Each structure stands twice: as C-alpha cells, then as structure tokens.
Amino acid sequence: MIGAAVASLALLERDLRAVARSRSQLYSSVLFPLMLMALLGAGVSSGLAPNSPRIIDGDYTSFLAPGMIAMTALFSSTFSSAGFYRDRESGLLRAMLASPYSARTILFGKALSAILIGSSQAFAVLALAVVIPGIDLAWQFGWLGGAATVVITVLALSFMLSGLSLLLALRVKTMQGFHLVFNLVLFPLFFLSGAFFPLDQVPGWLEVIGYINPLTYAVDLLHYACYAPSPDGLIGPRIDGLVLGGLALIVFALGLSRAPRAV
Amino acid sequence: MPSPVHSSIDSELPAQLSAAGFEWPGGRGVTDIDLQVRRGETVTLLGPNGAGKSTILKMLSGEIAPQRGGVAIFGSPHGAAARRQIGLVLQEPSTDDLMTVQETLLLHGRLFGLPRVELSRRCDDILSALDIADRAGDRCETLSGGLRRRLDIARALLHDPELLLLDEPTLALDPESSAAIWYSLQRRAAAGVAIVVCSNDTAEAEANADRVVIISDGRVLADDTPQHLTSALKHDALELDWPSPSDHELSTLASWDGVGAIASHDGALHLTVDSSAEIVPLLFQHFGSRISGIRIRESSLRDAWFQIVGLPLDEHPTQQAAARERPEGVQQQ
Numbered sequence: 001m002i003g004a005a006v007a008s009l010a011l012l013e014r015d016l017r018a019v020a021r022s023r024s025q026l027y028s029s030v031l032f033p034l035m036l037m038a039l040l041g042a043g044v045s046s047g048l049a050p051n052s053p054r055i056i057d058g059d060y061t062s063f064l065a066p067g068m069i070a071m072t073a074l075f076s077s078t079f080s081s082a083g084f085y086r087d088r089e090s091g092l093l094r095a096m097l098a099s100p101y102s103a104r105t106i107l108f109g110k111a112l113s114a115i116l117i118g119s120s121q122a123f124a125v126l127a128l129a130v131v132i133p134g135i136d137l138a139w140q141f142g143w144l145g146g147a148a149t150v151v152i153t154v155l156a157l158s159f160m161l162s163g164l165s166l167l168l169a170l171r172v173k174t175m176q177g178f179h180l181v182f183n184l185v186l187f188p189l190f191f192l193s194g195a196f197f198p199l200d201q202v203p204g205w206l207e208v209i210g211y212i213n214p215l216t217y218a219v220d221l222l223h224y225a226c227y228a229p230s231p232d233g234l235i236g237p238r239i240d241g242l243v244l245g246g247l248a249l250i251v252f253a254l255g256l257s258r259a260p261r262a263v
Numbered sequence: 264m265p266s267p268v269h270s271s272i273d274s275e276l277p278a279q280l281s282a283a284g285f286e287w288p289g290g291r292g293v294t295d296i297d298l299q300v301r302r303g304e305t306v307t308l309l310g311p312n313g314a315g316k317s318t319i320l321k322m323l324s325g326e327i328a329p330q331r332g333g334v335a336i337f338g339s340p341h342g343a344a345a346r347r348q349i350g351l352v353l354q355e356p357s358t359d360d361l362m363t364v365q366e367t368l369l370l371h372g373r374l375f376g377l378p379r380v381e382l383s384r385r386c387d388d389i390l391s392a393l394d395i396a397d398r399a400g401d402r403c404e405t406l407s408g409g410l411r412r413r414l415d416i417a418r419a420l421l422h423d424p425e426l427l428l429l430d431e432p433t434l435a436l437d438p439e440s441s442a443a444i445w446y447s448l449q450r451r452a453a454a455g456v457a458i459v460v461c462s463n464d465t466a467e468a469e470a471n472a473d474r475v476v477i478i479s480d481g482r483v484l485a486d487d488t489p490q491h492l493t494s495a496l497k498h499d500a501l502e503l504d505w506p507s508p509s510d511h512e513l514s515t516l517a518s519w520d521g522v523g524a525i526a527s528h529d530g531a532l533h534l535t536v537d538s539s540a541e542i543v544p545l546l547f548q549h550f551g552s553r554i555s556g557i558r559i560r561e562s563s564l565r566d567a568w569f570q571i572v573g574l575p576l577d578e579h580p581t582q583q584a585a586a587r588e589r590p591e592g593v594q595q596q
Contacts, residue, residue, distance in 0.1 A: 014359075014370050017362075017366070018361045018362070086359075087359070094357060098349065099371075100346045100347045101343070
C-alpha cells in the first residue's frame with residue numbers, strides 16, 4: 001500500500017514537473033478565463049445591461065467569476081489528461097505499466113496529477129478574482145466557509161472530469177479524437193451549466209437539459225459559495241454536493257476500473 | 264524443429280511458455296508457442312516483422328495474457344512479483360522529451376520501489392556502465408537515437424532484473440551503439456540474467472545468441488543454437504540472378520553432388536553448396552545463358568532461415584511491407 005502511494009506520488013511529481021516546464025500551458029490556462037471575464041464581462045455588462053435578479057447589479061463580470069473557476073478546472077483537467085496520450089505515444093506509459101504496481105496505481109497517479117493541476121489553476125483564478133478590482137464576490141457564509149466550499153467543489157469537479165478523461169482516453173485512440181469528443185460534449189454542457197447565464201430564465205427544454213447536466217451542480221455550488229448574496233434561486237448545497245460528489249466517485253472509480261495493463 | 268511441449272512448470276526457469284497462443288483482432292497472432300529460457304541464456308526470437316515476435320514478448324512481459332496455453336516467470340503466473348523480475352525494452356525509444364536522463368531513471372526506480380539512497384547509487388552505476396553519465400542532467404529531447412536506446416536499456420537494468428526482454432534493441436542504430444549495447448547485455452548474461460531479444464537481423468543473432476528461435480506466421484519453426492542451425496548447411500551460399508528456372512533445370516541442379524537447399528524467389532535462385540569453386544563453373548557451363556548475376560558468400564544463419572522458412576528473411580512479404588511503411592531515414596542495420 002505504501003509502495004503504491006510512493007509510485008503514485010512519483011508520477012504526480014513527474015507530471016507536475018512537466019507542467020512547470022511547459023509554461024505557456026500554465027499561463028494561458030489562468031489568463032484565458034481572466035481575459036474572458038474582462039472582455040465578455042465588460043461588454044455584456046455595459047452593452048446588454050442584463051437585468052436578471054441573479055446577476056447582481058447587472059455586473060456580468062462578477063457573475064462570470066464562479067463559472068470561470070469551473071471552466072479553468074474543466075479545461076485544465078482535460079488538457080492534463082492529454083499527457084496520457086503523450087505518454088502512450090512515446091511508449092513511456094507501456095514502460096510504466098511494466099512496473100510491479102497495478103495499472104490502476106499507475107493511472108491513479110496520472111489522474112491525481114490532472115486533478116491537482118486542474119484544481120490549482122482554478123484556485124489561481126479564484127485568488128486573482130478576489131484581488132482584481134471590479135470583481136465583486138459575495139461570501140454569504142464567510143470567506144473561510146466559502147473558500148472551503150470552492151476547494152471541495154473544484155476538487156470534486158476535477159475528480160469527475162479526470163475519471164471521464166480516463167474513460168475516454170482508454171477508448172479513443174488518438175489525442176485529436178479525444179479533443180473532438182471532449183469539445184463536442186463539454187462545450188455544450190458548459191454553456192448550459194449556468195456559468196454564462198442563469199438557467200431559470202431560459203426556455204423550458206433548455207432548463208431541463210441544464211438540470212440533467214452535471215456541470216450545473218458544480219457551477220451552482222460555486223455561485224452559492226462565493227458569488228450569490230443569498231441561497232434564493234439556487235439549487236442548494238445539499239443536492240449540488242450529492243450529485244457532484246456521487247458522480248465524481250462513480251465516474252472516477254469507473255475510469256480506474258477499466259484500466260488495462262496493455263495500452 | 265520446434266521444441267517439445269512442456270506441460271510442467273519449472274520454478275528455476277526465468278521464462279516459460281507452454282503451448283501459448285494469442286490472436287489479435289484481425290487474425291494475426293501466435294499459435295502453440297513453447298519456449299524455455301534458462302538463466303544466463305540469450306535467446307533471439309528471429310523473424311520478419313509481423314511474424315509474432317512482439318506478441319511473444321508481450322506474453323512474457325505480462326502485457327497480454329495467452330488466450331491458450333500458459334506463461335510462467337520463475338515458475339509463477341504473471342503478477343507483481345514476476346514484473347519485479349523483468350526488465351523490458353520496447354521496440355521504440357520510450358522516453359519523455361521533457362524529462363532529463365536522471366529523472367527518467369529516478370522515476371523508474373521509484374516505480375520499482377527502490378529506496379532513495381540505493382536508487383541514487385544504482386543510477387550513477389548504470390549511467391557509467393552504459394557510458395551516458397555525462398548526459399545525466401540533459402533532457403531526453405537532446406539525445407541521439409543511440410543514446411536514447413542506451414537510456415532505455417539503463418532503465419530496464421536499473422532494478423537488477425533476472426529476465427531481460429528486448430524488442431529489437433539495436434534497430435536503426437549505428438554499429439558502435441549496437442556493439443555498446445550488446446557488450447552490456449553480454450555482461451548481464453554472464454552474471455546469470457536471462458535475455459530474450461526480438462530481432463530480424465540474422466548476423467546479430469548469430470553473433471550474440473545462445474539460442475535462436477525462428478518464427479514465421481505466428482509459429483515456431485526452429486529452436487536451436489546458431490551453431491546447430493548452420494551446421495547442417497553446406498559451406499557456401501550462392502544467390503543467382505536467374506528468373507523463373509524451369510522444373511527440369513531445378514531437378515538437374517538438385518541432382519549434382521555438393522548442392523544442398525535450393526529455392527527460387529522473386530527472380531533469384533538461392534542455393535547452398537559444399538564448394539562454390541566446384542559448382543560455379545558447372546553452373547555457367549550448363550546454364551550460363553540463363554544467369555545474369557551471381558553473389559557468393561559463406562553460409563550463415565540467414566541461409567538456415569531461408570532453408571527452414573523457404574523465403575529469404577529480407578524478402579518475406581511482411582518484412583517488405585514493413586520496409587515500405589518504415590519512415591524515411593530509418594534504416595535497418
């Protein structure tokens with residue numbers, strides 16, 4: 001058991017070092033959501049003057065912040081999973097799977113790094129959103145409770161995405177195919193998660209899809225933790241936590257259970 | 264001469280396959296493979312690309328489980344303990360460009376549970392032994408093909424395995440790098456490590472293997488020492504540019520004293536003879552107008568292959584297909 005933990009940590013350390021050496025990925029994953037908040041937020045706030053009660057004072061930039069935290073976790077986790085393909089193509093994954101540890105241990109180590117990288121970048125976006133003037137976050141249960149909720153939400157989201165990436169990567173043989181599937185599935189899901197617009201004012205059929213969408217529960221929990229001044233109009237932390245946590249556990253376990261020795 | 268079926272498991276044998284078979288989707292695979300590898304023995308699996316060598320290696324390494332028959336590593340079925348005994352070198356260099364040479368070895372050592380101090384010592388030793396210590400801090404992307412291959416081998420040796428499995432370790436390498444790799448492998452073999460190498464290079468197999476297992480179309484056709492495989496051959500090998508010899512011409516040739524195996528393939532006639540000095544004048548006397556070129560050399564494992572399989576190794580259909588697919592710049596040694 002200790003040996004397996006050491007092996008997973010070795011893989012985690014190696015992937016973190018690889019990300020640290022690939023600085024463009026590191027910077028762009030944090031800068032892109034900030035840029036989106038600055039440009040889209042300012043444009044919509046002043047150009048469209050949104051008057052939904054869920055967008056406090058018509059400040060769309062601040063409304064976007066929780067969604068951008070979720071988006072960072074989403075894209076960083078999936079991009080980190082691309083490392084799986086790099087290792088598979090280079091043969092390194094086969095060499096790693098020849099070790100005495102089970103394929104699950106190896107893939108767990110790789111998934112762990114995707115989770116940590118995705119989460120860290122999401123936390124960096126949160127930290128910048130806190131200090132950047134013009135972004136007003138509301139910590140209805142205090143900043144400590146709110147920050148803890150954000151951390152748990154982002155970790156659960158990253159776990160779920162990492163499991164999903166693993167499931168996909170074990171089935172889809174090329175990185176291009178992986179990104180195609182992910183873009184085809186995740187972009188629509190992300191747009192319908194409540195990150196860009198409140199779901200309670202969209203047509204009924206869109207609202208239904210929104211509530212089937214697992215990302216909705218992550219974004220709702222983030223709104224609850226660091227943006228909304230009150231729980232009114234939100235799904236609520238119990239349901240959010242149950243859906244997100246349950247799915248994270250199921251999808252991650254499913255991803256690891258499919259781990260083959262030969263790739 | 265396939266080796267007999269060994270149904271009993273010998274715990275002293277580093278590797279053992281008994282009537283093992285595996286079929287890939289699409290139909291390719293291997294059938295009824297019996298193989299025993301002893302301590303300190305170097306066994307070359309010789310065959311063209313697609314013959315099934317890598318499939319056998321994957322069964323030995325535990326990457327795939329035989330669908331029929333069995334595999335045993337030191338008498339036990341595959342598992343963590345078996346993998347701890349195995350050092351694996353894949354067909355292509357398998358390193359991460361962003362990692363340094365030392366980091367590559369450290370990662371591998373930790374995956375094999377080596378304690379840090381011991382790991383550090385072994386890294387230094389193995390890098391020195393393979394003459395790449397001066398590149399320890401360099402990223403893998405800066406290494407030449409030969410150095411990457413040495414790093415692959417260093418990684419496979421790092422945890423001191425009892426069984427080394429290598430898939431074409433010297434493919435596309437210059438002679439100097441190949442010699443360095445074989446030198447380090449022979450030292451390991453002398454220390455009792457069992458070595459299984461996939462290759463389609465008959466000269467390399469003849470020079471380095473204790474035993475050669477000839478594989479074609481997923482089956483073992485011969486399993487013997489290079490000396491035994493070549494001892495049955497005539498002394499010289501002739502290759503004649505002689506398109507489409509008739510049955511009568513072939514039977515005439517076969518009736519001559521001193522002529523051994525004869526096979527015609529793709530515009531060339533291959534034959535082994537006791538003495539080229541005696542046969543060549545006869546050939547030109549009887550069939551001079553039919554022969555447009557001739558190459559003479561001493562018989563080798565290549566001719567044994569030819570005699571057993573019926574096709575020259577480099578003219579095997581799968582080998583030619585692989586050569587056509589091989590990217591520019593990748594040459595076989």
